[in-house]
Amino acid sequence: MRRKTTDLIRFAAMTALALTLSVSESLFFPDALFPVPGMRLGLANVVTLLSIYLWGEGPTLLILVTRCLLTFFFGGNLTAFLFSLAGGLLALLAMTLARNTGRFSFFGVSTAGSAAHNIGQITVAALLTRSTAVISYLPILLAAGIVTGLLIAGLAIPVYRAVIRIRPGGDT
Amino acid sequence: MRILREKRETKKIYTPTFRFCAADAVAIAGVILLAGLSALYVYRTFLFGSPSQSLEVIFTIDGKTVYSVPLQSNEVQTFTTTGDLGSITVTVRDGEAAITAADCPDQICVRTGRISTVGQAVVCLPNHAVLRIEPADGSETSSAYDIMAN
């Protein structure tokens, strides 16, 4: 019973964090910065990064999908939903694979995730506009992805340490 | 510890490392390489040749194409055709095309001057002749405007 509740709380807290990050991201980086409205840098990938190490890719997928659905319900923007879902899923896949090699630190895993996130978004944008013109933004978004990736890793490290400390059976 | 133990039973636990390592540098280099390659692909026309190389000069009389030649060429090209009223001479040089002589009373076409970008045209009304520039491969080329009023 206690374990179940703890899991539920963790899940809720992580989803809330992801939601907050993706909402605040749209405040700091408005649509105008991107070729197609609805694209994001993918700051919510912080949660994905933490979660695949803390609980594995399964629960992470659950958090990711819940986050995307909730932003969709609150924001009501189908394009943004498709962008975040496609970007998020691809980032999760890339991060999981990078993690499984066991060679990369947070920084490497996160960079791979960000790059994949942006490739996913460009793919959706190309499908939505039925034009390959958006592909010309790929080099810029990939370069931006490196910066975001490093930033995300930097953000995730202190959070990870803090979470480990409050985990039952951790320090206490 | 129970959760940890439970997970260990079913799946390998991955412990993250926080120190930037050589593999990370390789990952970043990989993404940079990918960005570079895609940039090379996307901007290839700007890097490996001027876009005007793919432009074509098309000369028509009564809607029928008399000839079409690449706009960009190193030598001066001159063509003379017989239209409804007499001969019309077209000159293509240095990425520009013009009707340089025509047997027509008003000489509007000759005075129109030289054209060099997609969408521009020189028209000789009495001869029903049109000299215009189009992308050679039929692809879309960006122009500063959609249409010109004159």
Place this chain on the structure above:
Amino acid sequence: MGKFARARILWPRLICGLTSALLLTLTVSCAGTSGTADTSASSGMKSVDFFAMNTYMTITAYGPGAADAVAAGEARVYAIENEFSRTIADSPIKKIEENAGISPVVVSQEVFDLIREAVSYSSDTSDAFDLSIAPIMDLWGFTDSNYRVPTDAEIDAVLPLVAADRIVLDSKALTVYLPEPGMAIDLGGIAKGYTSDQVQGEMQKYDITAGMLSLGGNVAVFGDKSDGTRWKVAIADPDNPTSYLGILTTDAISVITSGGYERYFEKDGKRYIHIMDPATGKPAESDLVSVTIITKDGVQGDALSTALFVMGREKAIAYYRSHGDFLFVLEDSDGVIYIPSALAGDFVASDTGKEIVTVTAEGT
């Protein structure tokens, strides 16, 4: 078993389900927009160019019905030409001319209405635009391209025939009568504007999203471009007709330019332009070199581009201030461009070094 542990068993199924949902959504949203949101030139775009009304025309349409729309548009051009041409033997306009001083001619409602509109523009512009200018155009050779400079005596003999107010219109019997032999009507000054409006109407009967026309440089654009941007219409530079004075960003509109540079002949070093001043019977000695009218109404644009050119700068601006139901771009012989303040945000001048003056609607 914890919640997450159960979730781990579920997750392959979840991934499969969500991926298919995502793919399905994408497919549906793409299928819904296919054909209309297509930005490529290969599908859903059709353009034709041809010679009609003694000029060069291009008609372009975008959308699934583009091919049908441009074909219908081109057909409409020929139909109008047969009604309004002065050079086609059986046209109503030619019949009116042949019966000048003899009898009124019964015409169709369409022909009658356009002649009446032309007459009203003649009186509204104090005859700066005159649909009965045809005998003077003949005299100078602009009708058949046999250019010559007539003597003053010849002009004085023909000038009384140029009088739009003498045209007799009977709206009940639908007749048009020119009271003196030698009088003639030439709707060339508004026919292209009228045709432009008509062709647009015809094209919009088909499944198209946007279209653009150039009827001898008289431009009309309508509908929404597939890339979501507004139309960009360049306005030709009279000094170099293949480059432009500036670019106008606009929604559906007609843009019609008149200028002496379009057509003229030179004799003994003097340039004679094709725009005649109905008051003198000679090429208009305007201080303007180019007049562009921007309006929803193609007929108005066509009539006013000629009329404001003949009026000259001062009177043209005064006419704008007293009417105001159109916008303009004027260039005078000093190379100064005049635009109304209402256009300032939408007109971007090109790098010609020409001065731009904005004109207020109220006057100074």
